[in-house]
Amino acid sequence: MPAAEFVVVANRLPVDRIIGPGGEEEWRTSPGGLVAALEPMMRHAHGAWVGWPGQAGLELEPLEINGIDLIPIALSAEEIADYYEGFANDTIWPLYHDVIAPPQYHREWWDAYVRVNRRFAEAAAAAAAPEGTVWVHDYQLQLVPQMVRELRPDVTIGYFHHIPFPAHGLYAQLPWRDQVLTGLLGADVIGFQRAQDATYFLQAVRRRLKYEVKGSAVTVPDGDGGSRTAVARAFPISIDTAPYLELAARPEVQARAAEIRASLGNPSKILLGVDRLDYTKGIRHRIKAYGELLEDGRLDVEDVTFVQVASPSRERVDAYVHLRDEIELAVGRINGDHDTMGHTAIRYLHQGYPREEMVALYLAADVMLVTALRDGMNLVAKEYVATRADNRGVLVLSEFTGAADELRQAVRVNPHDIAGLKDAIMTAVEMPGAEQSKRMRSLRRRVLENDVDAWSSSFLAALAEVRGR
Incomplete structure (x- = not known):
């Protein structure tokens, strides 16, 4: 050569x-x-x-x-x-x-x-x-x-x-x-x-x-x-924004997003988490916060569903094996306590998905939960923002991610503060459309101008x- x-x-x-x-x-x-x-x-x-x-x-x-x-x-x-x-x-x-x-x-x-x-x-x-x-x-x-x-x-x-x-x-x-x-x-x-x-x-x-x-x-x-x-x-x-913009504009991807909502019982709000299954991502913290909101009666499983995608990661490292067990136990407990015949509290998906399906999930989700305990950047936050051409949706973002330095119009959280995380989720769920639009326009400008x-x-x-x- x-x-x-x-x-x-x-x-x-x-x-x-x-x-x-x-x-x-x-x-x-x-x-x-x-x-x-x-x-x-x-x-x-x-x-x-x-x-x-x-x-x-x-x-x-x-x-x-x-x-x-x-x-x-x-x-x-x-x-x-x-x-x-x-x-x-x-x-x-x-x-x-x-x-x-x-x-x-x-x-x-x-x-x-x-x-x-x-x-x-x-x-x-x-x-x-x-x-x-x-x-x-x-x-x-x-x-x-x-x-x-x-x-x-x-x-x-x-x-x-x-x-x-x-x-x-x-x-x-x-x-x-x-x-x-x-x-x-x-x-x-x-x-x-x-x-x-x-x-x-x-x-x-x-x-x-x-x-x-x-x-x-x-x-x-x-x-x-x-x-x-x-x-x-x-x-x-940052991310290569072009494929996310292109996929989000496709009628079949938008139709898939509507199909996802229907398969979840057409809740009024869908919360979404997308992560590698890793102890740095704060998955346990957001599951705990969501479970307590159901317990407290501040959220109702008939109205709000939480979808957690956790793609497999480092499955031969002991810490990751224990983490998977803990998360699956917590999800099972919450679903057992709160599921109804028509609605599931947490749809937990321990698998990876192609980009088309991920964009459909981003379009289906009203609230994106990025609650990493520590993260160099977190590109999922930027992917979600890039797909939201309708300027709707709310990003809840850990202050311990690199993305928090740039995406200042997100709802910022300290994921270790479970009470504060619960309040942030409620702020996102109840945010009026006009405020969503104002924040998302600013977030999208930042992501689209500062791409990979x-x-x-x-x-x-x-x-x-x-x-x-």
Whole structure:
């Protein structure tokens, strides 16, 4: 493969490998926003994407799909258990989400993380053209920027952190805290979802590594008596709005939304939650609040139905197994107490759905409940807003999401405050149409003007500025 001017490094490749009934291999583009944002530019600039193909022990040669060179990284079952399920998702994920679940610290997990990060870095370094650009993504690959810099000091390196970064009091728990900071500072630009996350990172750099920090700039020693500047600041990510606008305008999707309402008994209000089944998402808190509103008589199951979509996630990690059991027990109890022959209190759906069905659900829902306990951004909130061309509907949004910094016309909540969450749900359910319209117009303007293209453009402009110094 020819050298690439622009190399993306992410845990997963932007395609899924499908084996047909006759054993034939097929690759389908993943529906993620990151793929949509970067695909046109990667085609234009001759791009390569380094990532894991999604199956243990799968060794593949580089291939080209849709004009993008794909460089698969093979991971053994043991590496997936230690690097991905272990260090990434049972150490970093809970630590960076305010220790909602206790992080596990195992040296063999760390060793696997270093080993796998090096494999990604070596592939990226080998793929990049002279003076090219390498953009590394997310918490699974925090050591890659510095590893690439050591191998290829000529390239410009960006890193974007899609999840929160913790306050120093929490971050300091990590036994390998200095190594991770050094890894991230290998990048020229380190992007975060919120200004608060960038501040926490810069505080950790100042306190742990004692580097000079001025504003968003860090003076990083180069080891030869000189230094360079790394910039750390917020670049809030967004969604590719076009498919949501297009689907929401389709008559068959609108008809499906009406069908969903009818299947739920045509309640006057539908509340909706859409999440990965994860302990950071506050699903238990919203179920508890809704159940108490029914108990209190402030809501009636004949009038209001709550639909919770919880797509399966990390089903081999113990904390997720326990969470599923707890949620299903709570849903069963509330439904047993409050269901009638014609109406269900909570319609709980532990499965994923295609985008068309999700848009129909968004159109059917009068209130969107996003009650994450901690979330880097939360793109579901933006998806809901994008679909609401009628300017109706209410977004109830946790103040602990990155989206809360931008979507200021939402009904903001502290999900830990169950009484406050109950009041917020009632405010949303009872909100007059004129106020819904005023708030939703403002929310939609923000989402449509600041889409995923604007996000990627702003990050790459910051990288170009660093390169031009």
